[in-house]
Amino acid sequence: MTDVWDALRGGLVTRALALAAEHGVAHALADGPRSVDELAARRGADADVLYRVLRALASDGIFAEVEPRVFANTDASSTLTADGWDAFARLFGGPWLQAVAALDASGEAPFPRVFGDEFWSWLGSHPEERALFDRAMEQNWQRRIERIDAVGLRGDELVVDVGGGNGSLLRALLDRHPGMRGIVFDLPETVRDEPSFGERLTFVEGSFFDGVPRGDVHVLSTIIHDWDDEAALRILRTVRASAGERLLLIESIIQPGNEPSGAKWLDLLMLVISAGRERTEEDWRSLLEESGWEPVAFHEAGAIEARPCP
Ligand SMILES: C[S@@+](CC[C@H](N)C(=O)[O-])C[C@H]1O[C@@H](n2cnc3c(N)ncnc32)[C@H](O)[C@@H]1O
Incomplete structure (x- = not known):
């Protein structure tokens, strides 16, 4: 205890x-x-x-x-x-902790109340914190790659990393698969080093509420947990409209019981920052089915596979 x-x-x-x-x-x-x-x-x-x-x-x-x-x-x-952990610590113990201190049971995310803006637009107008955030997202990238590996890719796909930040995850994936090509899709203000991307990787800017590039596999790594169900459905439907063969969500799957669970704490952080949430298998299933996807597999390590419904 x-x-x-x-x-x-x-x-x-x-x-x-x-x-x-x-x-x-x-x-x-x-x-x-x-x-x-x-x-x-x-x-x-x-x-x-x-x-x-x-x-x-x-x-x-x-x-x-x-x-x-x-x-x-x-x-x-x-x-x-190592890889972005110092940036993660600075964000966690800086703006996020300030917002955590304002968490109440009203049902509203405290971040906009404390900072006067939604998290993503606030980041867009604070370039230093945006750079910190993009670096912070690199921490633990090895575990995200393991989760993608658990699903198994052929290695010749065009992979679209939707909300792929500064492209570090897709770069690591392409390094492992010489026949793979990739598109990082994210907001224009992400801080990235495009000249170093190489020929197989491109950055496309835009919003996943409007449309995403076509590809064989769409990867959404820790994206949907940032959003409430209504926004999550809008994103999944937009991605469905450009779907290729597969959708791969790199997300936690909340388990029942009282075992120690980082995801149950991350759930509170998502609530604080952007009214997002972590989800159970049942939650994921209904979001996917409502947005035109057929769930194929739930990997407890934190990967969910789906294919487009005909
Ligand atoms: C939690 S981060 C995940 C980054 C990366 N996928 C990873 O696993 O490290 C969420 C990403 O979603 C992006 N994002 C937020 N709103 C977006 C929008 N409307 N359209 C496209 N990307 C957006 C953010 O810029 C950020 O890079």
């Missing part, structure tokens, strides 16, 4: 991780231990505050105080140096 104190202090952990990421602590420790005074001086932090932040995190195994006021990375803190 989780200790109630450990649960209550969760917001402090989130913010402490964001501060460590903002001050580049894990990156600075990549070459070995450093004193907190040195770490604080790099980006003008108060050394006493940074010390107390790192000492608290170290008590959870994130960083280690190896000598008095000298810190080193642990396996957990080293994660902050």
